[in-house]
Amino acid sequence: MGPFGRQDVRILLLGERGVGKTSLILSLVSEEFPDVVPPRAEEITIPADVTPEQVPTHIVDFSESEQTEQDLAREVQRADVVCLVYAVDDTHSLQQITERWLPLLQSLRPASKEDGESQSGEIVSAIPIILVGNKSDLLEQGNMESVLPIMNHYAEIETCVECSARTLRNISEMFYYAQKAVLHPTAPLYIAEDRELTEKCKRALRRIFAICDRDGDGSLSDAELNAFQQRCFGTSLQNRALEDVRNVVRRHTNDGVGSNGLTLSGFLFLHRLFIQRGRHETTWTVLRKFGYDDYLNLSRDYLHPPLRVPPGCNTEFSASGWAFLVQLFEQHDKDKDGALNTQELASLFSPCSIMPWGQNLKYSVPTNTQGWPTLKGYMAQWSLMTYLDVRRTCELLAYLGYHTAGTDNQLSAITVTKAQRSGGSKKRNTRTVFMGHVIGPPGVGKTTFCQGLLGRTIDEIDTSNLWCELPRYVARQLSVYGQSKILLLHDVDALGADSLSPQQVSCDVACLVYDATDEHSFEHVARLYLKYFAETSIPVLIVASKWESGPVRQQYLQQPETFCRKHRIPPPHGFSAKAGRLQSDVYIKLATMSSFPSWRPSMLSGNSSAIWIRAVVGLAAATALGLIVARTIRRLNIG
Numbered sequence: 001m002g003p004f005g006r007q008d009v010r011i012l013l014l015g016e017r018g019v020g021k022t023s024l025i026l027s028l029v030s031e032e033f034p035d036v037v038p039p040r041a042e043e044i045t046i047p048a049d050v051t052p053e054q055v056p057t058h059i060v061d062f063s064e065s066e067q068t069e070q071d072l073a074r075e076v077q078r079a080d081v082v083c084l085v086y087a088v089d090d091t092h093s094l095q096q097i098t099e100r101w102l103p104l105l106q107s108l109r110p111a112s113k114e115d116g117e118s119q120s121g122e123i124v125s126a127i128p129i130i131l132v133g134n135k136s137d138l139l140e141q142g143n144m145e146s147v148l149p150i151m152n153h154y155a156e157i158e159t160c161v162e163c164s165a166r167t168l169r170n171i172s173e174m175f176y177y178a179q180k181a182v183l184h185p186t187a188p189l190y191i192a193e194d195r196e197l198t199e200k201c202k203r204a205l206r207r208i209f210a211i212c213d214r215d216g217d218g219s220l221s222d223a224e225l226n227a228f229q230q231r232c233f234g235t236s237l238q239n240r241a242l243e244d245v246r247n248v249v250r251r252h253t254n255d256g257v258g259s260n261g262l263t264l265s266g267f268l269f270l271h272r273l274f275i276q277r278g279r280h281e282t283t284w285t286v287l288r289k290f291g292y293d294d295y296l297n298l299s300r301d302y303l304h305p306p307l308r309v310p311p312g313c314n315t316e317f318s319a320s321g322w323a324f325l326v327q328l329f330e331q332h333d334k335d336k337d338g339a340l341n342t343q344e345l346a347s348l349f350s351p352c353s354i355m356p357w358g359q360n361l362k363y364s365v366p367t368n369t370q371g372w373p374t375l376k377g378y379m380a381q382w383s384l385m386t387y388l389d390v391r392r393t394c395e396l397l398a399y400l401g402y403h404t405a406g407t408d409n410q411l412s413a414i415t416v417t418k419a420q421r422s423g424g425s426k427k428r429n430t431r432t433v434f435m436g437h438v439i440g441p442p443g444v445g446k447t448t449f450c451q452g453l454l455g456r457t458i459d460e461i462d463t464s465n466l467w468c469e470l471p472r473y474v475a476r477q478l479s480v481y482g483q484s485k486i487l488l489l490h491d492v493d494a495l496g497a498d499s500l501s502p503q504q505v506s507c508d509v510a511c512l513v514y515d516a517t518d519e520h521s522f523e524h525v526a527r528l529y530l531k532y533f534a535e536t537s538i539p540v541l542i543v544a545s546k547w548e549s550g551p552v553r554q555q556y557l558q559q560p561e562t563f564c565r566k567h568r569i570p571p572p573h574g575f576s577a578k579a580g581r582l583q584s585d586v587y588i589k590l591a592t593m594s595s596f597p598s599w600r601p602s603m604l605s606g607n608s609s610a611i612w613i614r615a616v617v618g619l620a621a622a623t624a625l626g627l628i629v630a631r632t633i634r635r636l637n638i639g
Helices: 022-032 069-078 089-109 144-153 171-183 199-212 222-233 241-252 264-276 280-289 321-330 343-350 361-362 375-388 392-400 445-452 458-464 520-533 560-568 585-593 609-638
Strands: 008-015 044-046 057-061 080-089 130-134 157-162 262-265 313-317 414-418 432-441 473-480 483-493 507-517 541-544
Touching: 008 069, 008 089, 008 171, 022 057, 022 130, 022 171, 057 171, 069 089, 080 089, 080 171, 080 222, 080 432, 089 130, 089 144, 130 144, 130 171, 144 157, 157 171, 171 280, 199 222, 199 264, 199 280, 222 241, 222 262, 222 280, 241 262, 241 264, 262 264, 264 280, 313 321, 313 375, 313 432, 321 343, 321 375, 343 541, 375 392, 375 432, 375 473, 375 483, 392 414, 432 445, 432 520, 445 458, 445 483, 445 507, 445 541, 473 585, 483 585, 507 520, 507 585, 520 541, 520 560, 541 560
Parallel strands: 008 057, 008 080, 080 130, 130 157, 432 483, 432 507, 507 541
Antiparallel strands: 044 057, 313 414, 473 483
C-alpha cells in the first residue's frame, strides 16, 4: 500500500481516433516515438519506486476499433482518473471533448450531492479528468485559450497539459498530473468558481488549527508553527521563513496575523493560496497527517488502529497518554481554578464529533462544589472509559490530535496490562487502574457505597433526586503506599444465588455488601461468596452497610466475623453513608487489596480500621527496608 493509503492508481486514456493516445503510452515506456503504432497499447504497470508519489500506476488504453461500449463502461468504472486526449491541430477532436466525452463520463460516473459523506464505498463520485492536448510539436504556439472555458465549466477537470508524443515534451508530466489528481484531488478541497475552500475542508482545517494551538490563545506562535511543520513535513522553519509566511499573509488579509502569531483566518488563507497555485499536495499532506481520507472524513484506521487486548488483560494510559491528557486539561482550564467548567469542557472536546461526557459526570468522578471535574476527576473519567471501552478512547484521542514523535497513531497512549492473580508474590502491582465489583441484592446500600467513593453522603444523594439515573460505575484516584492508583467501582445487582454472570464475577477485587440491619441479609452474600469467589484468587471484602443504626444478629450458620475468619478473608467492614460518618478507609482498603491481591490479612481479628492501617504501614515499612538492604549490599559489592 502506498503512502496515501491507496494500493495503486489506474489511469484511462480516452479520445477520438488518431489523437495519439497509444503513441503517448508507448513514448512514455520506450522514451522514443514508435515507428509503428498498434491500434491499442496493452495495459502497462509502472512500479511504485519509479513514480514520484511512490504508488504503483496502471495505464490503460481504449480503442473503439477493438473494444465495445460495454468495455468502455467497465473501464470507466474501474479508472481512478481519465486523460481526455485531443490533437491541438484538430479542432474537431477538441469539440468532441465537450460534445461527446465529457457528457459520457458524467453519465457513467455522475457526481453525487453527498459525495464523500460516507465511508461505506457505496457513493459514486465524479471521476477526475486531465485534458491532454497532444501533437504540440505541430503548432508554434499552444491554444490554451480555447481550453480555459471548458475547464471553468467542468469542475471535475483538474488541469490541462499540452504535450507531444513525437518529441516527448511533457509526457512524464502528463502522467504525473494524472496520478496527482487521484492522490491530491482538488474537488474535496476547493470550489473553483467561488475561489474558496469547501466547507468540509474548512471544518477539517479548523480542527487541525485547534489541535496545534497548544496554548489555546487563538493563534499559532512560532513554536506552534514549527511543531506543526515538523509533524506534517519533518522539518522546521527558520526565523526568516516564518517572517516570510507572515508577510505573505499580511499582504492579502487584514486579520491573518495577530499579536501572538498566525490566526485561523491566516491559516485558512495559506491553504487556499497553496491550492490556487497548484500545490494541492501541501494541503493534502497536512490533512492526511491528521487522519483525513480522500473524502475528508477521519479514516477508520486513524480512529481505530488495531489494538489486541488478550483475554484477562485490561487497558489503561501510558505515561505519554497521561501527559497528553494533562496538557489538554491545563490548556483549557482558562481560569486556572483546577476544574473544567461547562464552557471549558466543551472547548476541550470541540475537535470531536460529539460531546462524549454527559451531565451526570459529577456522579461518576470527583468534582468541585459546582459539579465541574477536577484534574483528578477528569483523569479518573478517562481511566474509566479506557477500561470499559478502549476503542472509544482511541477514537477520542484521534479527534483530539494525540501525537508523539515516531508514531502515527494513538496506540502509544495505551498500555495493555495483565491482571495480577494470587501466586505467593507480594510484589507491588505495576498497574494503576483497578476494577472493583460492588455486589449484593438491591436495597442493601450498594449505590450509596459507590457514591461514597466520591465523598457523597446518603443525604446528598437523596437531595439530588437522581436515583434512577445514577451511573453504575464510579472512579477515583487514591494513594496506596504513596503510589497513585485509580479505583473503579461497578454497582452489580445480585438478585439470587445463581444470578451472576462470568463478567460480573471477573474483577480485581469483590466487595460483597449486606444490610447490617436486616437479619437475613448476610446469608445472601455468604452464599455468593461460596458459589463464586471461595475457589478463586480474587480478593474479597465483605461490607456491612447501614452500620450507624447498629448491626443485628444474622440468621445464618455463622456470624459474619466467624465466617470471614474461617474463609481467611478480612473481617467485615462496617460502613455508614450518613453525614459525619462517611470514611474513606474502606476504599483505600479495596485499592490496596487490588494492588496486592496475594497479601490477605486474614489472620487479623476484629473489625478495627486501626488494625488494618497498622498492617498496611508494616508492609510498607518492610518494603522500604528491603530496598535499603538491597542498596547497602550493592554498595558493599562495589566496594
